[in-house]
Amino acid sequence: MNKQECDLNKKLKCVITAGPTREFIDPVRFLSNPSSGKMGYAIAEAARDCGLEVCLISGPTALAAPENVDIVSVVSAEEMHRAVIEYCVSADILIMSAAVCDYTPVTTFRQKIKKSDSELTLIMKRTKDILLSVSQSQFCGTLVGFAAESEFLEKNALDKLHKKNLNMIIANDITQNGAGFASDTNIVTIFTDANDKVILPQMPKKQLARCLIACIMMYREGKRIIVSEIQHFIQ
Numbered sequence: 593m594n595k596q597e598c599d600l601n602k603k604l605k606c607v608i609t610a611g612p613t614r615e616f617i618d619p620v621r622f623l624s625n626p627s628s629g630k631m632g633y634a635i636a637e638a639a640r641d642c643g644l645e646v647c648l649i650s651g652p653t654a655l656a657a658p659e660n661v662d663i664v665s666v667v668s669a670e671e672m673h674r675a676v677i678e679y680c681v682s683a684d685i686l687i688m689s690a691a692v693c694d695y696t697p698v699t700t701f702r703q704k705i706k707k708s709d710s711e712l713t714l715i716m717k718r719t720k721d722i723l724l725s726v727s728q729s730q731f732c733g734t735l736v737g738f739a740a741e742s743e744f745l746e747k748n749a750l751d752k753l754h755k756k757n758l759n760m761i762i763a764n765d766i767t768q769n770g771a772g773f774a775s776d777t778n779i780v781t782i783f784t785d786a787n788d789k790v791i792l793p794q795m796p797k798k799q800l801a802r803c804l805i806a807c808i809m810m811y812r813e814g815k816r817i818i819v820s821e822i823q824h825f826i827q
Contacts, residue, residue, distance in 0.1 A: 607683040609690035611651035618701040626773035627691035629653035634801035669719035687736040727757040739763040
């Protein structure tokens, strides 16, 4: 994206979620997932470099905070939900790349559970669906979701796109080499509510992030997303 195009987008505010959430069982144990936050942090940097005002809502990661990006640190799915609802009010773009836990323990033990010879049963409850909450709110910006799938990639991604009223969804098959959690690369397919389908080749997440920001800007301008239009990011 050239400087002139970036200048046109300087006043846009972009909220991005990244990383995992942690759902604590007791003070020393929690349920989580292997998300490193690399994709979300790379998107935040790409959006910043394009001149957007960026707020990054991040679960626990080992990554350095991007410069000139507002950071909101959260731990649990509930905290992520509250932060997104708060900060998306003034956002033009919301990109939900975080891997939010779908379930959390009904009871969090105040003291460490001591090991015993008996089995331990945890009762779980659903966490709040953040994307659905946003789509049902007054948010009127561009809503972008992610779908990490292990089967039926296109079907599951399109189901999520339509059920949650998304403008765009970025889907990746986590069973592919170079596309799973914590990888430095990713392989994605982009689907939009305008029936665009764009398959991007494997590339480093920082490079992919620039492609995704370019695609989002093209979508906002009412343009069809065509690989040839972002070829300079891929090469």
